[in-house]
Amino acid sequence: MAKSSGNRTARGRSDLATPKGEGPLKCCESSLELVNVLKNEIRDGLLTFRSKWVLELGCRYGLPGIFSCLKGASTVHFQDPSAGIIRCRTIPNVLANLEQTRDNQSHQQGSPLAPSWQQLSQDIHFYAGEWDELHTVLSVIQEDEGRLFLGMRCPIKACLRPPYGVMYLTAKKNYIGSSSAVRQLRALVDEEGAFGVHLVAEPPEREIWKFFSK
Template sequence: MIFQLGCSHGLPGIFACLEGAAAIHFQDFNAEVLQCLTIPNVNSNVPSFQRPALQVTKCDAGMEIHFFAGDWREIHKLLPYAQNIDVSTGKGLDAQYDIILMAETVYSISAVAHLYELIKMCITPSHGVVYMAAKKHYFGVSGGTRRFLSIVEKDGVLASSMVAEVGDGSSNVREDQTLSLFFLFLFFNLLPCGCGHQFGHLPLIWRIKYCNRN
């Protein structure tokens, strides 16, 4: 089961759909983004999906696709696998998301703590992993991978590793915390998109998972 946070056009989740994922959940702060961008892109790229509404849809192939709109502080109340929380650790007792995908989600210093708590509620402790692509620093809003990863390190529950650092020699470098070629593929926008949107280069990729796992 895959969860894309801050999905916007939804390209990573769409790629996962095309690769045979059993269930994909898309989340964005604005319902309008899901209705005007994400859902049309899913319609354009995923065979047998034709449902322009914020609800669970079963494709002919048996895939579950679901769209959620809301703030990271409250969205867990809507998610089917992040409602039963261990108050002492913040972990989701029913968490079943195998993979969480997110790009450019750590730009706001005021939101990264809520994002981190949501991640702990959602990922499966035994094998869940988060794939994050973002810049080291976002000027003007003070967020970035450094600020987010400092929260991860201080909490001590999850651990991160960098997979790739991509730069053009002049712009702000983005970091990608643990991704495979699969994730690099979708983040570098090699997937056709109904709206013709281009992500452009994404400088840093990271992988985040529970500390007691190799």
């Protein structure tokens, strides 16, 4: 991970560049835990990003979205409520990671236009705003859907379209906001009847849930 100030970077467990310093690394813990879950899902044949569209909500440094880029996603949207986060953290870090990958592959293969780098040229978008404004990212959202969670219903349903739609949610344990979000999402699953959900990992202090189309 790289910040716009040009801080030096170090490699994390996920092979993504992560910032030095306790503060930034602490902010990345949940993202790194999610990336590790995604790696395990790919390893077990339960997930692929090849030619997929990806939306990362509340992205901060964008590590899961970057990981999906490196694994072949065709389009990746990075969203955060804060324009400052998008401008100062997300965009510099996404560009730095992809640039570093390109440079590494160029050195390994001896050509700046190696085919493997061309495959990393995704359609990448950055968006700052609240859930109920996501119609600017996903045109399927209806204007009367309401705010916050209600505003997320249509993007959730769009992301979970069969046959391969899937959503991963990282929620902090014993934190009423996240716990409430999990309960509401599970209620949506029960209401729709077309989705499934299960807990895929329980790292310290967090839960990682997987929602999928049946």
